[in-house]
Amino acid sequence: MAESNRVLDTAALRSMHPADLAKVFEECDPSLHSELLSRLNEEKRADLLVHLDPMDRQQLLEQTSVREIAELIGELDSDDAADVLGDLEEDTVVRVLEVREQDEPEEAEDLRELLKYPKDTAGGLMQVEVASIRRSATSTEAIQALRAWQDDVENMHFIFVVDDDERFIGTVRMARLALAKPETPIAGLMEAKFVEVRPDVDQEEVARVFAKYDIISLAVTDADSRLLGRILVDDVVEVMEEEADEDAYRMVGSDxxxxxxxxxxxxxxxxxxxxxxxxxxxxxxxxxxxxxxxxxxxxxxxxxxxxxxxxxxxxxxxxxxxxxxxxxxxxxxxxxxxxxxxxxxxxxxxxxxxxxxxxxxxxxxxxxxxxxxxxxxxxxxxxxxxxxxxxxxxxxxxxxxxxxxxxxxxxxxxxxxxxxxxxxxxxxxxxxxxxx
Known part of the structure; x- marks a missing residue:
């Protein structure tokens, strides 16, 4: 009873970071899982899914309805949503996306595209939520666009700049944009691009690019340099941990x-x-x-x-x-x-x-x-x-x-x-x- 009261303290649960919530979930008695989840709002439950151990996440998803999975997916960034869907059976993924398509058809299509990429590639790591602006825009227009994106795009460290054909050509740092005069052209604030990756690049190469250029966000483009998405540094940290674990296991003859x-x-x-x-x-x-x-x-x-x-x-x-x-x-x-x-x-x-x-x-x-x-x-x-x-x-x-x-x-x-x-x-x- 004491453990139950401690674990199910609603206020404490809602104030926890999702990573800490995942640890509580994994360590508490399985009989408390349903009650624990009921104390969390939808956004917290979705974030919890991302941070759970793969085996625990799979078991939890098996006990969750298709409708509820679709709702939870809607709370996540596209890269995290694709990772969660990747743990499901193919027929379940189809049904979840069909439900999601009823509410957000564009989001469902984005997820279908992301699921085509292997998990260990740049396409498997990227998220399609990207703040981009045309080179011909002004700083005022860029800020107005940012306000419109604020609910969809998190961790906006800079804006990606594209030309009239939607080709990635550079970036504008947030600090520089915030300090610019209202009618300053984006072309005058832009720093020319120096690195980008294709979606089929291996995740180890992506990690090397982040380490080499000391960046926090990386553009993913197609063969014509059209912007497809971005990869954030937190995803690359996970890649480095996964690759180190994988090498360690293989060096001792395991997996x-x-x-x-x-x-x-x-x-x-x-x-x-x-x-x-x-x-x-x-x-x-x-x-x-x-x-x-x-x-x-x-x-x-x-x-x-x-x-x-x-x-x-x-x-x-x-x-x-x-x-x-x-x-x-x-x-x-x-x-x-x-x-x-x-x-x-x-x-x-x-x-x-x-x-x-x-x-x-x-x-x-x-x-x-x-x-x-x-x-x-x-x-x-x-x-x-x-x-x-x-x-x-x-x-x-x-x-x-x-x-x-x-x-x-x-x-x-x-x-x-x-x-x-x-x-x-x-x-x-x-x-x-x-x-x-």
Whole structure:
């Protein structure tokens, strides 16, 4: 009862930011959800939808009528409305838009157009609510237009300027417009455009544009530079978080999709299983290599003591190289075409680290076991394994990218497994050659 009174305090709920409301909704007992929603006005409920976890939003929408979904959609900016509709079944989307079309036919058509774009593109991020003015207008006309748009266009940091053919040509900052004399022509206040994107541009490239030019809003245009919409920086922050999460999941052989399955361990296990099978096969291969070189191991049983450190160091430096290259691709600091430069740089780093670590482990093994030959074997193997591992780690993301596969996968199980196998092979070959 105490929790119910606290959660359902109407005044507190209505004063909360939608992000905080979403946290309350997700943490409170499901039996209170209906009552909680009934305490919110339509605008608050709509904003809550946007901030909910995807799984919670989907469950809530399944319990909501088509008419109510259509009304909630009407309270949202077009980009958020399209995101919410994207979580629904296709037939439900059709029915929701049919209901919406009865009230706002133009809005329904805009949403149909937005839903044609993949979620991970500029078109999937943009909103069609844009404040634009012709270059031939005056500052007074621009301000009058802003007053007319104030209920439809939020976060107006500047006005987009178009020519007589509706082509995007520049922007006017709000501060400059507010301080201008009444009849000042927009052409005199305008700053010429310096960047725009097409709706099919990937969201990672959109994020790079925002970071490069330090902007808060970005125009989306068609092939003729006609203004289609805008992307705001808050949407790009979400993109950066999504891309970082996606890379993190893929680097450990999983997928951000598992967030949708909450506490369904079987589905999550199926997502993680493929790369675990890769590790399993890799482990079997390393065991097979040790069995093939059993004669060498029987000759000098102390070799076994250094197997873990050889594989661990190779795996670590390989993953480091892969991670550096992947982040370089993501931030645009590394040119994917410069394969030779990438591999040479990482290979050189591997040679340096391999020399240093090989010398240390070689000296330590001589002191420990009193066998200079064994120390030479371990030191040379460590040097070679780490050098090869950095080259593999640098090359794998490049190869994956050219094959059309997300390079983030290369930083996880693939590189670790490949370097385990090559590390054991190098170690056993070195031992066989030097000890015989």
């Amino acid at each position: 951000a999709e598992e967030l949708l399955y909450g506490d369904r361990p079987f589905r999550i296990g199926l997502i993680r299983l493929p790369w675990l099978v890769v590790n399993l096969v890799g482990g079997f291969c390393t065991g097979l290599l040790l069995w093939i070189f059993q004669a060498t191991l029987e000759q000098t049983i102390a070799l076994v003591a250094f197997v873990p450190v050889i594989t661990a160091m190779g795996g670590n430096v390989g993953s480091q190289s892969a991670m550096i290259v992947i982040r370089g691709f993501a931030t645009g600091r590394i040119d994917p075409a410069a394969v030779g430069v990438i591999v040479f740089r990482e290979g050189s780093i591997g040679l340096f680290m391999g020399t240093l670590c090989g010398g240390i482990i070689g000296a330590a093994s001589v002191i420990w076991l009193g066998d200079p030959t064994l120390g030479l074997v371990v030191g040379v193997a460590m040097f070679a394994a780490m050098s090869v591992a950095t080259a593999i780690g640098a090359l794998a993301p490049v190869v994956f990218r050219r094959l059309g596969v997300d390079p983030a996968i290369a930083a996880g199980p693939f590189v670790t497994t490949a370097n385990d196998i090559t590390g054991i092979l190098i170690y056993m070959l070195t031992a066989t050659a030097l000890l015989s």
